Amino acid sequence: MSTHSIKRVAIIGLGLLGGSVGLAIRDRAFDMETTGFDLDPDVRVKAKERMLVGTVCETAEEALAGVDLVVLCIPVGAMAAAVQSFADAVPAGAIISDVGSSKQSVLTHLQSALPDHTIIPAHPVAGTEESGPDAGFSSLFTNRWCILTPPEGTDPQALAALELFWTRLGAKTEIMDAQHHDLVLAVTSHIPHLIAFTIVGTASDLEDVTRSEVIKYSAGGFRDFTRIAASDPTMWRDVFLENKGAVLEMLGRFTEDLTALQRAIRSGDGDSLFELFERTRTIRRSIIEQGQDDAAPDFGRDH
């Protein structure tokens, strides 16, 4: 076991997540130094303006020099190629981590590109529907869970150092194996997004209901789904493709349940509907009690 102390952090990808990691370090961990890189030159310019990291570098190699931790904040589908391109520049003792929404595929990609490094994939369960270098803010991780999925045999000191890192950024940490992570997040994040993208698409394509009507009467519930369906297209395409197995599994269960409800409606079985709707009510209460959502009605929207 080696001693890991995270003092210098490279953030690769300076969008919503990368920017928020940088800003959270600046506001909460004064002793750390940050470097950052983004493939897009416009993003690098914005990142300098907003001071998302201490030094915005013109190459990944430059950003990686001498760091203790690399946090990959790029779409999960771009991970393999990115890491291969700068693998030689990653310091030998550095911990390699990320913030991606699927973890089994990320682990495989990182292990194959950096077989001799300490790799600990991570997923802070936090975000908004916005994206890009203007979207990040330093309190994004406050009171949110960050799931770490260390492969078997991970150096406990490195794991402890990464847990401390996320705790200092305001998050609470949890350890899980990558496969279980992918199943849990399929149901708490990926399927909700898939359903939201679908219903917004369905509503946009109707001929007998106009787009203008859909927008005007969206306060009936639809508008909630449009928020999620405004999320970053590249990120979400990659999540569904990289977590295909768990997503299809959970989608199958959702579809079975939806078919049962459809049958209850068709046959006029009000008791089954009522029984389900009573049950689903209670879970909201638990989420609010555990500080995972606002208690105010209608998300505290201004009425």
Next chain:
Amino acid sequence: MSTHSIKRVAIIGLGLLGGSVGLAIRDRAFDMETTGFDLDPDVRVKAKERMLVGTVCETAEEALAGVDLVVLCIPVGAMAAAVQSFADAVPAGAIISDVGSSKQSVLTHLQSALPDHTIIPAHPVAGTEESGPDAGFSSLFTNRWCILTPPEGTDPQALAALELFWTRLGAKTEIMDAQHHDLVLAVTSHIPHLIAFTIVGTASDLEDVTRSEVIKYSAGGFRDFTRIAASDPTMWRDVFLENKGAVLEMLGRFTEDLTALQRAIRSGDGDSLFELFERTRTIRRSIIEQGQDDAAPDFGRDH
């Protein structure tokens, strides 16, 4: 054509909607008098405490005496029996309206119970996930659309009076036929609710993912759905049963689209996914531009 001036209003049902109508009148239409009734004695007590209406009556008949407008704020499945029970007490010249989420069935119920009255069903597209006499507030209808579905041959003066009534309560009005209303609301409200109830049910019933995990990681998107799925069970059971035709029709289209996405994921067709996710992004912008949702990221949740 007769002249209709709405000065006295009876509100039948004093939950979220009935209470909000009463409070909106109190705050915005000082010249109107309100009476109210609820079948539940506890609700009547609460309604008195909160002064939801000018006079909380012990019977519907008492509340109806001498009014110009009756607003039924009860679940759509309870409408027929309620109106039959007090039909004889409805003043001859009064306009009968409601706030229900389905309109064809309401129109049929009201016409059969009160064949000689002026019946104009209405649906303010507004609400929260809360219910009961504590949930209402006077600004619920501000800047929201209220859809009126007058049957053919409706007295234009009565229609104008009801439009003015809703405008005074802060809403914007739109005239539509009941059948079209039911189709539009199936997609902007009923299917979003049905999907939310379903996914929250699916997540609660899993064996390989615990309820505690679902709650902890709900910030990934799931928590948004739990808000809608906390809505009033009786109200929603009735909506699905009373608007069965349009709900099943729209559910069919949603399911087709979901199946197409499922196939795209299974076959690794990232381009189709990306193309849809790009399209669904734009509708959010229109909803915000038209004042139908908050522009702040994440519904303006406190981070």
